[in-house]
Amino acid sequence: MNGPQTFAHSPGILTPDGLVGLIFLIMVAVTLTGAYIAATSERLVRAVAGLVVCFTGVGGMYYFLNSPFMAMMQILIYVGAVCITISFAIMLAAPEQKKKTAPPNLLSGPLGFMVATLVFAGMAALALRTEWQQFAKTSMGTVREIGIQLLTSYSMVFELISIILLIAIIGAIVIARGGRS
Amino acid sequence: MDLLVIHQYLTTYLVFGAMLFGFGIYGLVTRRTLIGMLIASELMLAGVSINFMAFNRFLAPDPSVGQIFTLFIMAIAAAEAAIGLSIVVAVYRHYKSVDTEDLITLEG
Numbered sequence: 001m002n003g004p005q006t007f008a009h010s011p012g013i014l015t016p017d018g019l020v021g022l023i024f025l026i027m028v029a030v031t032l033t034g035a036y037i038a039a040t041s042e043r044l045v046r047a048v049a050g051l052v053v054c055f056t057g058v059g060g061m062y063y064f065l066n067s068p069f070m071a072m073m074q075i076l077i078y079v080g081a082v083c084i085t086i087s088f089a090i091m092l093a094a095p096e097q098k099k100k101t102a103p104p105n106l107l108s109g110p111l112g113f114m115v116a117t118l119v120f121a122g123m124a125a126l127a128l129r130t131e132w133q134q135f136a137k138t139s140m141g142t143v144r145e146i147g148i149q150l151l152t153s154y155s156m157v158f159e160l161i162s163i164i165l166l167i168a169i170i171g172a173i174v175i176a177r178g179g180r181s
Numbered sequence: 182m183d184l185l186v187i188h189q190y191l192t193t194y195l196v197f198g199a200m201l202f203g204f205g206i207y208g209l210v211t212r213r214t215l216i217g218m219l220i221a222s223e224l225m226l227a228g229v230s231i232n233f234m235a236f237n238r239f240l241a242p243d244p245s246v247g248q249i250f251t252l253f254i255m256a257i258a259a260a261e262a263a264i265g266l267s268i269v270v271a272v273y274r275h276y277k278s279v280d281t282e283d284l285i286t287l288e289g
Contacts (some may be wrong), residue, residue: 010183022183028197030213035201038220039208047220052202058227059198064188065238070248077255081200082223082262089266093273120203127195134240141237141244146252149224149245168260176267 024064031057044090052083069143194235201228215269215279217263226258 011017034057037050055078062071139145150158187193201224208221230251237247271281 008215011187016273018185021183021188024221025184031197032200032204035204035224038224040211044214044216044220047217051220051223054224055227058201058231060195061231062234065194065234066244067234067238067248068183070251073255077259078223078227082259084267085262086220086223089269090200093216093270093279109214112196112207115210116203116207119206120199123199123202124196127199132191132240135242137244138242139245141248143189145245146248149249154249155254161253165256167261168263172263172267175264176270178271179254 004140019120023060027031027060027064031061048083048087052079052115055083056080066141074105191235192240193229198228198235199253201231204228207242207280213279215272216266218281219265220270223258223262226254230238230254 011021013019013022031054034052034054038047038054039050041047041050042066055074059071059074059079062068062074205221205223205225205228208224212218212221233247233251233254234259237244237251241247269279272284276283278284
């Protein structure tokens, strides 16, 4: 398919290709801002709002990765379901925290930052140094092909996922109801 | 490398996914409430999904396989969030707190 060689020269910022690149950079900025808010904000409600922003940006990434279907699923499942569930749990279970009185534990200071930075640096170095090998594409990965594969090659996994989701729903109800008369 | 064409390269997405994963790890080790840790783990899952989708777009012979796998990751993440949050609600009902510092008894 179209590899990196397609645009060896840099497009102007007002050409269509340049605008696509600009939109990509905006998406990256939005996603990283959301992730930063989600990881560091003091209040959990703001963290969930940052998570929504981050997931929307990740949906934009999926558009750039040739998969509008997954972008839609990302918005639908993560923004529409998971984030809403988390905010419900915050309303049910986490009244705004009082100021912390306990001493900070070992990892919450610079050491935690160092751990995260080291993991990121290791994985980024691995991604940059490896000589990735490309294979010839055998299909286009359209929604039609995804549907056919889901119901033929991956039908067993599909059924298992359905059962797992069913068990998760029942289990969530049972656990959250326990202790209530 | 020009900034306007970096969306054509595999390594951009890999580094970006690693960055999201790093944010997730930072949140996971610094957060002191269970819900905050759950949010951070969702961030890590997003980074992993981006990795899968990038490999799927640039390297995989059949680009539908990675999308199906990412779909399964989403389903597992939704199930995990449902179970985790119901556990959080149950823990809150028992301890009247979701701070990890307060959850110090391990017996049934």
